[in-house]
Amino acid sequence: MGVGIEVASLNAWYGTNHTLQDITLNIPANHATALIGPSGCGKSTFVRCLNRMHETNPIARVTGTVRIGDLDIYSDAQPVEIRRRVGMVFQRPNPFPTMSIYDNVASGLKLNGYSNRRALDEIVERSLKNSALWDEVKDDLKSKSGASLSGGQQQRLCIARALAVDPEVLLMDEPASALDPVSTSKIEDLIFQLKSQYTIVIVTHNMQQAARVAEKTGFFLNGRMVEFDSTHKIFTNPSDKRTEDYITGRFG
């Protein structure tokens, strides 16, 4: 089961660059929420604040609160603990090149000390099934390296890897933008199936994709969140003129 995310007055800086300004929104549990906006509007930064990956940059700074479930992720916990509960899939697939498919999926557990072989086998199988990759790789789990798969398969491998640690939230930063249309639609189907189990936040520059997979959508512009509402409303009857301009393609 997923949890909801409450964001209140979130501000983020890279050095002196005020990348996010006063973001407040509630992301519902067990739904897929899409974040759209033109390049550089801050949606990627926002998503990275949700699992404290923003901090890996030494000049990054954050104020405000982010609550995942009942946990204030900035004051009640350390980044490592948060990232085990909030998984992330990146824009370019990044499987670990020195590891087999099995070891890739199991890495979040194995490298944290999990040693129960049989349970690991089950978890790897379940994660690969959940990411619709199992049938394609089940015979080569330990013989093929993670990097030897095609782009779309690699991305599904990364999704399986993220799912194996049983997160409550899954963050996806433009997960299909580097993939071909067939792989893209496979990923979108996946999101559909996964959202009943996890809370999904997906950043996308593809508005049709947002319309296809997400119940709620947020429109970001210049570091501010302009509008956050049901996807249907955003795309058919947006309240803010800037949203309407973006949707209709006047800019971005």
Place this chain on the structure above:
Amino acid sequence: MSVNQTSFRSKWRALTDRTVTGLAVLATLLVIAPLVAIFVYLILKGASSLNLAFFTQVPKPVGEVGGGMANAVVGSAVLLAIASVIGVPIGIGGGIYLAEFGRGTKLANAVRFTADVLNGVPSIVMGLAAYSLIVLPQGHFSAFSGGVALGIMMIPTVCRTSEEMLLMVPNAIREAALGLGLPNWRAVLSITVKTASPGIITGCMLAFARVAGETAPLIFTALGNSFWSTSLNQPIAALPLQIYVYALSPYDDWHRLAWAGALVLIALIVLAVSLVRYVTSRGVLKGAS
């Protein structure tokens, strides 16, 4: 200018251009010549003496024909082992710091700069420092002091090559590891270092090859030994030391052995340099984009 003057000028420029090209080619040939000469002589004079006896026998007393440099080969291996214990962990650790923690910081720049400068310091100075630190208080020469001198020499080299190799690991891999909730030390060691390990290992091999050929730091630390000895607390033979002693001796037989030993050293180095080139040209990461 008159027509004659302009055509003279352009002829002059064309002539200069051709002359310089010729000089550059000549320079290149002059540079390659010694290398070719060295290799040719090494093979000519050394290959005939490079037999099994070379690797299995110790030097015979003066006057007797035959014998080998087995003790020197083993001695060099012992010294390398001691040097690696010191040089490899600290060097790789330094490289990890430069690539994973200190990127862009003033401290990292200072460390890198100092490491490069240290690499240019004459190795005999390292030997003097090891003599002062170990041989003097102990009152005798030892393999241990030689190993320490070589180990200290390895640290800056291994540090820089490790850093280079770690920097080649794409950031996406680091992000994936951290995003999975792995603690930083785990992410660095089990993911980043592991990914860069082929390169790091070959970097260490390059350091080995360099250190294996060093003579000066050993002259008054390990001292050399014409007998079989692997004890850490006593003088020990080493390949370059033996070559030095034999080369300056008046005996032809010992000269032969010196050439053979030099051939072994060169073979080691060509192997290491070729391996490093191979690994870095193929890219440290097989398959990762």
Place this chain on the structure above:
Amino acid sequence: MSAVRKFLTSRGNSAFADRCFHVLMLLCALSIFGIVLFILTELMHTASLAWNKFGISFFFTAYMDPATGLPSYWDPVNGHFSAIPFVYGTLVSSLLALVLAVPLAIGVAIFLTEMCPRVLRGPLAFVTELLAAIPSIVYGLWAVFILVPLLREHVNPLLISTFGWTKLFDADNPTGLGYVSASVILAIMILPIISSLTREVMIAVPHSQREAVLALGATRWEMIRTGVLRNARIGIVGAVILGLGRALGETMAVTMVIGNSPEIHRSLLANGSSMSAVIANEFAEASGDMHRSALIEIGLALFIVTIIVNALARLLVWAVTRGAPARVH
């Protein structure tokens, strides 16, 4: 699946382990500074005996033998020590080596970067790298048995007959060892590093510079001269100084061919010595603490000088290439 979550929650946040790791790696990096300090303190400690007795004049003055009126530079038996002949030998052999090596090195660099057909570039660069990796002892071996006889039979007589009038080339030394032999082998040894560093700085010059000069109708040499060399000249100076640094400290090959005579001679064909050569020759069997201490003082001076020269060279190269050079030399 909450078993997985339970397990992961029990693993904690590893903040302590991470901090330990950070500190450990930092210590490893700081060891580089530690090495410099260590060498300095050890050498200063052991050289103090000679330093306290002779002071800085160790490098400038020598004991004058009252019997002959001539300086007695290095007499371990009677306790007279002066570093003058070794400083002289180091300077002479290094500078002569530079004179021989720099034009060739720059020529090779020009050829490799601007003129060489692409196919040859890789192998030739590999050859240069190999040259740089050959150990000093192997160069020394080759020099003693091949180079010195070659110079003795064919080159030295030519030098004496053509340039003897300069008084720089006397026929008094039939061995073929001496400053010239040392300089030649040194030149061969420092050539690769000067050449590859010059290549690096030349490559760092942006193509736009070359194209701008060519567009004005320059020949290839003119383009190289004004478009590349002029821009890279600071870096090339740095490469040369780096070569100098290497030459100053080179030990084994020099020891084997310089003749090991602790005196000053004007003739370049005479036997001499150098700072590193005298240490290599005499240290293991040094007679007494003062002898050793004097040798270590020479070593300390060598250390400080090479650090300064190398630091200067690296700064100059860095100024042109802007950042860590690509290869460890």
